[in-house]
Amino acid sequence: MKLTCSDSVRLVNGTSLCSGRLEVKSEQSWSSVCEADFDQQDAEVVCRELGCGAPSVLQGALYGEVEAPMWTKEFQCGGHESALLDCGRSDSARSTCSPGKAVGLTCSEPVRLVGGASRCAGTLEVKRGEWRPVKYSDWNLRDYSWSLKEAAVVCRDLDCGSAVSTGSTNEASDRSVWWIRSDCVHSGSPLRECALSSSSSSSSIVELTCSGKSISDIIYDSNIFARSGVLDSEA
Template sequence: SGSGTCCSGSGVFSLSLLSSIISPDSVRLVNGTSLCSGRLEVKTNQSTQTWSSVCEQDFDQQDAEVVCRELGCGAPSVLQGALYGDVEPPMRTKEFQCGGHESALLDCRSSGSDRTTCSPGKAVGLTCSEPVRLVGGASRCAGTLE
């Protein structure tokens, strides 16, 4: 039983180390169940560390593919407004125009014009497939690594 404790502990350490290495500093998913799901936020100001929500009408499937890849997750499976909470200011007001092949969301072109409003309930919520998962445990934090 001593070796089981050792190995399970090092597995957890490796996973947290992996997510800190692959976690980008320009996009994040918040309020979800993992690194690979949540309400999309984009860093809009490097110096002040300001994160902004994204309006659903400014974001599409190709944009979602880029975000999931940038986060080190699998392909997008759900793209739906307000799935992980409503819009919180500040709000990013330019539309993303990704081709789907870019390695980072901020590499994509974006529209020149600013939108002034985003309807309530329209913040981008995104779920990407998980690159790894724990199955058969008592909670999502325990189980066999796949």
Template sequence: MENCLTLIFLSSLVTLITANSVNVRLVNGDSRCAGRVEVLHDGQWGTVCHYSWDLTDAAVVCREMSCGEALQSPGISYFGRGSGKIWMDRVQCNGSESTLKDCRSRGWGKHDSGCAYHNYDAGVRCSETINYGRFTRLADGPHLCSGRLEVLYGNTWYSVCDAAFDQKDAEVVCRELDCGAPVQVLGAAAFGKGDAQMWKQEIQCRGNESHIRSCPTSNDIKCSQDNNVGLICSGYTDLRLVNGPDICSGRVERQFLNEWGTVCDACWDMRAASVLCRQ
């Protein structure tokens, strides 16, 4: 298999599509919770023109992205000009929508002539810089791959006790969040107490689970927010997916000696794709 993972720039390109899809993304910002707003429609990403764009519209995006409250709704391509389609213009959200696609606008692909060259792409800056996985998040860390561990059960987020968390559990969390390998597990509320409830059971991962919800739990324990667990992951990956309709699909590229290249499809199969999806 490794012999077939040859870095080439002119060859058959592998495209990978996974189950996690998203409808909105923030591009070219300094965190995943800030950037130029882009929406997915008809399998293609496009921008939003800033006419009528305000904090109410931005709040819907922040909520959809699990990024807290809207702080700013900059226009005039504050986060750089996009390219391709301009999908939405004159957006008018009432603030209760679960997704930006539900907000009123001029219609898909309809926009004022002044929007045509992406000089007025809308942006958003939200309050959170939390790295969200499907059932896990790291909060209040110095970067998106470190912070206080919180897990989702039902509709409620819980902090995890440091006495009930070990290296195997950390491996699952870092992998779920696309954050490489665990570097350090920290106790004693190293990243603050937060305001989540406390999870009262011990998590017992084997280390090969794809997400924390797959790990068994047992033994009720007593623990306070003074002893919640924090985690620092390496944040490093030498693989990425490029030019797909969402963050979990696209052309496979691998980094070698600080240079990115494509992967030949000669020996590529579903087993290799499954390994990549877990990373």
């Protein structure tokens, strides 16, 4: 069972560290939440509390049916709170939750590309407490070098297809940067779990470009093009 949690909320049975069925902890026990008592602003708070990106999907029964006990309050978050239990609450009108109506939540991975021509190109930044750019390489440390293999993981996490190119740009600032361990990335760990702090103030920063299409879309387009070529040659 995949599990992501804080002291008071968790996502269970998800397909990644930032997805799953929402459960809330109260008096040492975990309770499922009914979809009718939860909205987009509440989801924003949960994703932030878990260190994930913005909510991308909020839908009941995505990650299993509701499990007892049930949370008996309706959340009233403003969206700016740092923890779900900091939000206002009122008594729920429901004592049970219909099948298929337990909150299933998918937050985006805390990875982004900024400053490019599209959301699938630009300077790589990873959030682990705070957003920081990623250092490109260190000639002394092979395990901290960046290549298309690492770029492919980012493109996949962002649903941006395949990696087209990767390079670096020099950035002189007071911002801290992340090192990303290549061996950690290749082990299948989330990018944020492979990030180590570096206080370098002038760094070679990762820039990358993804195809902007899923691999299946690329294969489909290629097949259409190939068939078109065959048909043209036979005409």
